[in-house]
Amino acid sequence: MKIAFDGKRFFNNTSGLGNYSRDLVRILATTFPENEYVLFNENQSERGKDILEIPNVSFVETSKGTMSRQFKMGIDAQKINADIFHGLSGELPLKWTEKPIKKIVTIHDLIFLRFPQYYSFFDRIIHFWKFKKATVQADLIIAISEQTKRDIIKFLKVPEEKIRVVYQGCHQAFKENQTEEFLSSVKEKYNLPVRFILNVGTIEKRKNLLNIVKAINGTKIPLVVIGKKTKYFKKIKKYVIKHQLENQVFFLENVSMEELAGIFKLADVFVYPSFFEGFGIPVIESLFSKTPVITSNLSCLPEAGGENSVYINPHNFEDIKAKILFLWNNESERKRRAEKSFEFVQKFNDVEIGKNLHSVYQEVMLK
CATH class of the missing domain: 3.40.50.2000 (Glycogen Phosphorylase B;)
Structure with missing residues (x-):
C-alpha cells in the first residue's frame, strides 16, 4: 500500500498533534516496512528528520497556490497513486479528482464543543465545519479513545460503524x-x-x-x-x-x-x-x-x-x-x-498500535 499523510502537524507542531503524527508514521514505517509512506506539506523542518531517513518514508512538497493544503494536497496524493490519504488532525483536503483514493481522518477530541468557553465563537464555527466535513468525506474515522468515539457520535452525528478506536502511544x-x-x-x-x-x-x-x-x-x-x-x-x-x-x-x-x-x-x-x-x-x-x-x-x-x-x-x-x-x-x-x-x-506499545492502525488501512481498502 502507498499511504499519503497530511504532514502539517508532523513538521510544524512541537508537541501534541506533532508527536502523534511523528509517532504514527515512525511506528507504521518500522512495523510494516512493506508499505510506502509519503508526507505532504508546503515545506520540511528539522522535526521528524530522523523518520524521513527510514527508507520507506518520503516527503513531497504540496503544489503551490492559495490554500494549497485544502485544494492541492489531496489531488497531489492522487497523482502519485496513493491508495489511502490519512488526515492526522481532524481535517481532510476539500478538493479531489475522480481518481480512486480511500480517505481516513483521525479525530483527537472535541473539546471545542465540550468546553466552548475556552474558544472564540469564530474558532468554534471553523472547527465544527472542518471536523464535520472530514467525517462526511472519510471512509473510516479513527478516534484516539472510546471517549472521543462517543463524542464523535454525539456531537457530529456519525454512525458508530464508521469509527475505529486506535489508541496513541508515546515517544x-x-x-x-x-x-x-x-x-x-x-x-x-x-x-x-x-x-x-x-x-x-x-x-x-x-x-x-x-x-x-x-x-x-x-x-x-x-x-x-x-x-x-x-x-x-x-x-x-x-x-x-x-x-x-x-x-x-x-x-x-x-x-x-x-x-x-x-x-x-x-x-x-x-x-x-x-x-x-x-x-x-x-x-x-x-x-x-x-x-x-x-x-x-x-x-x-x-x-x-x-x-x-x-x-x-x-x-x-x-x-x-x-x-x-x-x-x-x-x-x-x-x-x-x-x-x-x-x-x-x-x-500502548508500538507493536500493538502498529497492528491496530494497519488493520484499519486493510479494512478501508476492502470497502
Whole structure:
C-alpha cells in the first residue's frame, strides 16, 4: 500500500498533534516496512528528520497556490497513486479528482464543543465545519479513545460503524532505561529537589494546575511543573506568591524529550487533574516511566491510567491533597502501583498500535 499523510502537524507542531503524527508514521514505517509512506506539506523542518531517513518514508512538497493544503494536497496524493490519504488532525483536503483514493481522518477530541468557553465563537464555527466535513468525506474515522468515539457520535452525528478506536502511544524516550549518570545530570542541570511530584502539560485552565498548587499548600511536598505558559499562568503565579510557595513550586521550560523522560523517572508521583482530555499522553508517558499516576476520574483518563492509577475529583483540591499524601508517604504502594501499571501500559506499545492502525488501512481498502 502507498499511504499519503497530511504532514502539517508532523513538521510544524512541537508537541501534541506533532508527536502523534511523528509517532504514527515512525511506528507504521518500522512495523510494516512493506508499505510506502509519503508526507505532504508546503515545506520540511528539522522535526521528524530522523523518520524521513527510514527508507520507506518520503516527503513531497504540496503544489503551490492559495490554500494549497485544502485544494492541492489531496489531488497531489492522487497523482502519485496513493491508495489511502490519512488526515492526522481532524481535517481532510476539500478538493479531489475522480481518481480512486480511500480517505481516513483521525479525530483527537472535541473539546471545542465540550468546553466552548475556552474558544472564540469564530474558532468554534471553523472547527465544527472542518471536523464535520472530514467525517462526511472519510471512509473510516479513527478516534484516539472510546471517549472521543462517543463524542464523535454525539456531537457530529456519525454512525458508530464508521469509527475505529486506535489508541496513541508515546515517544520512545519514555520506554528507554536512561543511565544513572544521565538522570543525575538532568537532576543537576534543572536543580531538581531530592523528591518531588510532577505535572506536565500546557499551563491552561482546563489542565487544572491551580488545584495541584492548592493541594500542596500546607505540605512540604515540592512540585515540578513543565509546560507552555498561557494567561492562566498569571493566576498560578499570583497564588504561589500570596502563599509563599516560591521555594516549593518549580517551573521548567525548554526541556528536551530525553530530559523530560528522565524527569518522569526521577519523580515520585505524576499528578494530572485535567478536567477533560481526548486521551492524555502524559499519563502513558508516566506509566512507561514506572512513575505512579494520580489523575481525574473524568473523560478518557481512566482509559489511559488503568485500574492501578489513583483517581481524584479534579474540582476538589482536598481530594487531590489526600491522594498525593497517600502516595507520597507510602513507598511500597508507589512501587506496587508502578509495577502493575507498567504491565497495563504495554497495550500502548508500538507493536500493538502498529497492528491496530494497519488493520484499519486493510479494512478501508476492502470497502
